[in-house]
Amino acid sequence: MASQIERVTMELRRQILAGELPPGERIRELQSSSELGVSRTPLRLALGELEKEGLLERLPKRGFRVRQVTLNEVAMAIDVRGTLEGMAARTIAEAGASRALIEVLNACVAEGRALIDDALASGNPVDTAHWAAMNSRFHRALVDGAGNPALASALDHIAKTPMAGPGALGASGVQPSLELTFLQRAQSDHEDILRAISANEGSRAEALMREHARRSRDNKRALVEGLHAAT
Numbered sequence: 752m753a754s755q756i757e758r759v760t761m762e763l764r765r766q767i768l769a770g771e772l773p774p775g776e777r778i779r780e781l782q783s784s785s786e787l788g789v790s791r792t793p794l795r796l797a798l799g800e801l802e803k804e805g806l807l808e809r810l811p812k813r814g815f816r817v818r819q820v821t822l823n824e825v826a827m828a829i830d831v832r833g834t835l836e837g838m839a840a841r842t843i844a845e846a847g848a849s850r851a852l853i854e855v856l857n858a859c860v861a862e863g864r865a866l867i868d869d870a871l872a873s874g875n876p877v878d879t880a881h882w883a884a885m886n887s888r889f890h891r892a893l894v895d896g897a898g899n900p901a902l903a904s905a906l907d908h909i910a911k912t913p914m915a916g917p918g919a920l921g922a923s924g925v926q927p928s929l930e931l932t933f934l935q936r937a938q939s940d941h942e943d944i945l946r947a948i949s950a951n952e953g954s955r956a957e958a959l960m961r962e963h964a965r966r967s968r969d970n971k972r973a974l975v976e977g978l979h980a981a982t
Contacts, residue, residue, distance in 0.1 A: 755789050755793040756793045756796045756797050756800070757880055758787075759787050759789055759793055759794055759797040760797040760800045760801060762787060763778075763783075763787075763797060763798070763801055764801060764804070764806060767801070767806050767807075767817055767820070768806075768820075768975050772817050773817065774817050774818065774819040774820070775816060775817060775819070776816060776817045777810070777814060777815070777816045778798060778807065778814060778815045778816065778817070779814075780794055780795070780798075780814065798815050801815075802815060803918075804913060804914065804916075804918070804919045805818060805820075805911060805912060805913030805914065805915070805916075805919070806818060806820065806913050806914070818913055820913045820914065822971075822972050822975060822976075824912060824913075825912060825913060825914045825915055825968070825971060825972075826968045826972065828909050828912035828915035829915050829964050829965075829967055829968040829971070830964065830965070830968060831909055832906060832909045832910075832915060832916075832917075832964055833960065833961045833962075833963065833964020833965060833967075833968075834961060834964075835902055835905055835906050835909070836890060836893060836894065836906070836960045836961075836963075836964060837956075837957040837958070837960040837961040837964075838897070838902060838957065839893045839894050839896070839897035839899070839902060839960075840893055840897075840944060840947070840948060840953075840956040840957055840959070840960040841953040841954065841956055841957035842897040842898075842899065842953075843893065843896045843897055843948055843956070844947060844948045844950075844951050844952055844953040844955075844956040844957075845951065845953040847951060848896060848948050848949065849896070852892060852896040853945075853948075853949060855888065855889075855892045856889060856892055856893075856941075856945050856948070857945065859885050859886075859888050859889040859892070859941065860889075860938075860941050860942055860945055862881075862885045863882065863885055863886075863889075863934075863937075863938045863941060864938060866878055866881055866882055866885070866934075867931070867934060867935055867938055870931055871931075876927035876930070876931070877927070877930060877931055877934050879930065879934075882934060883917075883918045883919070884918070886917045886918060886937070887916070887917050887918035889917070889941060890917035891917075893960075894906055914971055917967075929973070929974065929977070930974070933966075933970040933974075936966060937963070937966070937967070940959060940962070940963040940966070941963075943959050944956060944959045944960055944963065947959055
């Protein structure tokens with residue numbers, strides 16, 4: 752079931768980002784389940800995942816439709832996210848990170864490294880579903896560690912923009928070799944950010960976090976534009 756959900760989620764995400772499912776298009780479950788060769792249960796779970804990513808919106812009575820997504824809106828939201836997360840990283844580094852926070856960040860870094868090493872060793876694409884979950888934990892740990900409710904609330908609002916949250920990787924699974932390159936650099940960023948926080952280097956932690964967000968913004972743009980060029 753899990754692999755079916757991931758496959759359907761990936762394909763619907765691709766169709767939305769490629770413009771094959773245009774903004775305002777209603778997702779018809781019976782038609783989509785037939786086209787994708789799955790029952791309605793994994794389809795509904797996939798639709799729920801895409802709603803969390805902001806690519807779909809739930810209709811008042813029943814079903815989903817495609818949300819309007821522009822790369823400029825996504826880019827602006829990620830820029831703001833980077834500024835706020837940079838503030839969180841600086842706050843933690845200057846105050847001194849708790850042992851519990853360092854343990855969480857270390858676990859995320861180790862998990863990310865293992866995912867990339869597995870992909871390199873096997874020649875298979877990175878498990879982007881697991882990477883996205885890990886990435887969300889890493890970023891959320893930093894936000895929670897800053898202990899600033901206003902900051903956390905602002906970031907929760909930003910994450911409602913499609914593809915702007917740390918758990919939304921963009922056109923995942925569509926361009927595996929390019930995605931691997933991007934995730935390798937993201938992994939290096941996580942390691943550098945953790946080192947800066949552990950060394951109480953507030954300014955460096957903030958700068959690294961903001962640059963990390965800028966790369967995420969540019970990577971998502973490149974993935975989506977490449978997807979449009981291929982269709």
